[in-house]
Amino acid sequence: MIKIKKIIFIILGIFVLTSCSSFKKATNKEALEDSHAEYSKPVSNKIRIKTTSFSSAILLDCMKDDNDTYDVEHCKSFSEVQNGDFDIALVPAILAPSIYNASKQTVEISAITLLNNLYAVSKSEILTPKALIGKVIYIPDLGDSYQNMIDAKLGILKKLFGVKIERYKDSQELKEILDKDDFAIAIVSEPNLSKVAGHVDNIYRISDMLSFFPIKSNGKLDDFISEVILVNKNFLKDNKEAFDKFLDDYKASQAKIKNDSKISTDVINKYDINNQDAINIYQNMNNVYIEGDTMVGMYNLFLDYLEKAKLNFYQGDRPSDDFYYRK
Template sequence: MKKLLMLPISLALCLTLITGCGSQAGGPSEVQPTETSGAESQAPGEETKETADISDTTDTAVRVMALKGPTAMGLVEFMNESESGAVNGNDYEFTIAASADEVTPKLVQGEADIAAVPANLASVLYNNTEGQVQVLSINTLGVLYIVDTGDTVHSAADLKGKTIYASGKGATPEYAIDYILMKNGIDPEKDVTIEWKSEHAECVAALAASEDGGIALLPQPFVTIAQTQDDRIRIALDLTEEWDMLQKDEETPSALLTGVVVARADFIEEHPETISAFMDSYKKSVDYVNGNMEEAAKLIEKFDIVPAAVAQKALPYCNITFIEGAEMKDKLSGYLSVLLEQNEKSVGGEIPADDFYYERQGN
C-alpha cells in the first residue's frame, strides 16, 4: 500500500472548514498506554486461523487523535479503560488536540493511525492523498444551533428579515445555515443579514449588546458556555432537526454532520482485526457516554476536553453517535453533496469514490 502523500499547501485553507465547536483554550492532553502482557505462546508450527486473527489484535500499538469538543467526547470511556492496560489486545495512545491543523499532518505523515476529524475534512484528506484515508464511522451529528435572547424565533421562517450573528464563514456553519434558509424559501443574501464574526465569543457579545433581543448561530458546547454567561440565551432551533425535516422525503436522506472517524488506508489493510476491535470499543464508549451522562461528564473533564458542569449540560445536545456501514455512506455522501453544491473546495474538489467508505466484513 502506498504511503500517504503530503498534502499540497492549498489544504491549509481547507483546514478552516470546521464548525469550530471543538476548540477550547489549552493545548493537547495525552493519555499514554500502559504496558500489557502479550498473547499466550504457542508451539512452533501450530499456527491456525484463530491464532493468526489473535496475533493481529494483540500488542498492536494504535495512535488515536481527536479534537476537543463533541468529536472527542464519545471516546472518553474508551480512553479511561485504556489507562488500565490493553483493550481487546491493543495498546492505545490517545491525543486530544485543540485544532485540526494539529491532527492532519500527524495522520498524513503516518504518525497517527486513526483520527476523529470534521466530516468535510475527511473528504479533503481522501482527495488530496489519492484515497489513502478511509472513513470508519460517523461519530457526531450536527451541533449547530440558532439561539436568541428575545424569544422571537420558533421556526426557520422566523429568521426572515432578521440579523444573525455567526462565526465560521466559508466553513460548515455558513453552508449549513445557507442550506436551511434556502430550503425554507429564504435568500441568505437578500432576506436576512448575517454578520460574520471571527470568534464565537464575539457572537455572544453581540447578543448581550442587543437591546431588543439578538439571534446567533452557535455550536455546542459553546451554546452551554454562553448560557452560563447570559441566562437570556435560549436554544431556538436545532439545525440538525431542521436538516432532517428537509431531508425526510428524500430517497436516501442525508444528515447534518460534524465529525467522523478516519484511518490510514494502509493501517486498515495491515490490521483489519485491530480496526474491527477499535470500532467495537468505540461503539461501546459512545453507548456509555449517551447512557451515563453524569459519569461521562466527569471523564470529559478528566481528559481536559471541557469542564464537567458544561459537559453534563451540553451532552444531550451534542448528538454523539456511532454510525457505520451503508447508513454511514448514505448520510455522509448526501451531506458532502450539499457542501459540494455550495463550494467544491469544502470537500476537496469532488465527492470521494466508494472506497472512501469503510465497511466491516459481516456488517
Template sequence: MKLKKLLAAFTAAALVLSLAGCAGAPSSASSEAAQPAVSAASSAPAQETAAPTQSEPLRVAGLKGPTTMGLVNLLGLSTDSKADENGLKPSQDGSVLYNMYGAADELVPLLVKGDLDAACVPANLAATLYNKTQGAVQVACINTLGVLYVVEKGDTVQSMADLKGKTLVTTGKGTTPEYVLRYLLRQNGIDPDKDITIEYTSEATEALAKVQAGEVSIAMLPQPFVTAAMAQTEGLRVALDMNAEWQTAAGTPLVTGVLLVRKDAVEADPARFADFMEKYKQSTEQTAADPEGTAALCEAFGVVAKAALAQKALPQCNIVFETGDAMKTDLTTYYQILFDADPTSVGGALPGDDFYYAG
C-alpha cells in the same frame, strides 16, 4: 511515500479548515518461535510453533470538543501518564496511544506523515484529506451529528421562516456553519444574500458578546458553547435546532464529526482495528448510560473545560457511532450539499466508494 510529499501543502490547507475544526502504520511485534524437541525415534519433521503476535497500540488523536466526547470512555484514566516523543499517552488498557489537540492544523500533519493512525475530525476535513492524499485515508464511523443551534435573546424566532428580515451573528465564514446556514435558508425560501443580514465573527465568544451587549439578538452557535452561553446570558433560549432543520430539508441527519483512519494502519493489522472499533462503539454507548462519568472524563482529558458543563451539554451534542450503509448515506448527502455550495469545501471532488470503511 506519497503522503510525505503532500505534507507541506496539506498543513496550509488544514489551517483554513480548522476555522470551522512515518511511513505507514506501526508494525506488529512478534517473538522468536521455539523449535519443539523431537524424539530420535520419530520420523516426523520438526515444526516451528509461532507465538501469538502482540499488536502495537493504535495511535489516535482527538479534537477538543464534541467530536471526541464518545472516545473518552475507551481511553479511561491511565495511571501511566508518560508521553512518547509525539506526545501520545497510553489508554487505560494499553490498546491505544492518544493525544488531544485544540485545532485540526495541529493533528493533520501527524496523520499525513503516519505519526498518527486515526483521528476524530470534522466531516468535511475528512473528505478533503481523502482527495488530497489520493485516497490514503477512509472514514470509519460518524461520531457526531449536528451541534449547531440558533439561539435568541427574545421570542421572535419559532421557525426558519422567522429569520427573514433579521440580523444573525455566527462563526465559520467559508466553512461548514456558513454552508449549513445558507442551505437551510434557501430551503425555507430565504435568500441569504438579500433577505437576512449575516454577521460573521472569528470565535463563538465574540458572537455571544454581541448578543450580550444588545447589538444583535440572534446567533447561531455550536454545542457545548450553547449550554455555557445560556448559563451566562439571562433570557437566552434555543430557538432552532439546526440538526432537526437539516433532517427536514435533506432527509438525513446533519453530520459534524467522523473518525478518519489511514488505510495502511487498517491493512497492517485488521484485527487490531476491528477490536478498536468495537471498544469505540461501547465507549459511545457509555456516554448515554453514564453521562456523569463521561462528563468527568471529558474534563480530565480537556475535551470540555468543566464536567458540569459537559454533563449538561451531552444530550444536545448528538454523540453517535454510525457505520456501514447508514454512515455512507448520511455522508454522501452531506458532501453533495457542500459540494454544490463550494467544491473546495470537500477537497474539490466527492469521495469514492473506497472512502467508506466496510469493516
C-alpha cells in the same frame, strides 16, 4: 423566491463551516506546511488517535482509562489531521472528503458517530430568510483562510439582506454579545450551546433550518452528520484486527459514560468546563454509531444534499467507493 433559497443555502454553508471550530485554527503557513507532510508511524505499539471535537474527546478520554494501547491527541488545529498523519481520527463529517483528497486517498471513513451538533441561537425568531435582514450573524473565529472563503461568498448576501458577519472568540464573549443585542444571531455547537442557552430565547437545529428550504433530492436529509471516524490505510494494512477492536470498543463505550464518570484535567481545561457539566452535555448530544452499508448510504445522501444545495465546501473531488471501510 429561488434567489432567496440560494442565498439561504450560502448562509447555511457558512453555518456548516462554523461547526468545525471547537479550537483555534492553524495559520495559513502551518496549514501549508502540514499539507505536504507524509504519514509517519512513530516507533510505538500504541495506536495514534486524533480527535477534533468535544464529544469524541469525552469518549476517548474514558476509553483511555480502560486501554493503555490508545495514544489520544486532542488537536489544536485541523492542519494536524488534514493530510492523514494519524492511525485513527475523529473529524467533522463535512471535512472528511478534503482529508481524503489531501492525503492522496489514503484514508477511509469507517463510522458515523455524531449527528446534529450545529445550532443557530437568538433572542428573536428565525423562521424565514427575511428574519435575517439587517442582522449581525456571529460565528466562531475560524482563522483567516476560512474567513476569506466566507467573505468571497457573502457579496450577494450583504447586498440584498444587509447582513454583517462578526466573529466571537469564546462562549464568554458570546454571552456578552447576546445580552446586549436582542437581534443578534449566533452559530454554535456543543459545549458552547449549553454555555449560552440561558442568554437566548430561540434555539434552532441547522438540520431543521434546512428543512425550511427543501430541494429536489432522492431522499430527505433528516439528520445533519456532524462527525465521522477515519482510518489511515497504511495503518490498516497490518492492523485490521486492532482497528476493528477499536471500533467495537468505541461503540461499547458510548453506553458506558455515566453521571459519575470522571473526565481528565486536560479535557476539562481544553473546553473550560467542569466534570459534571461535561458529562451532562455529552449525554444530551446525539451520539450514534452507524457503520457498514447504512453508513455508506447515509453519508452519500449527505454529500448529495450538500452538492445540490451548493454546500460542498470540501476541497477536491467527491470521494470514490474506496473511501468507505467495511469490516
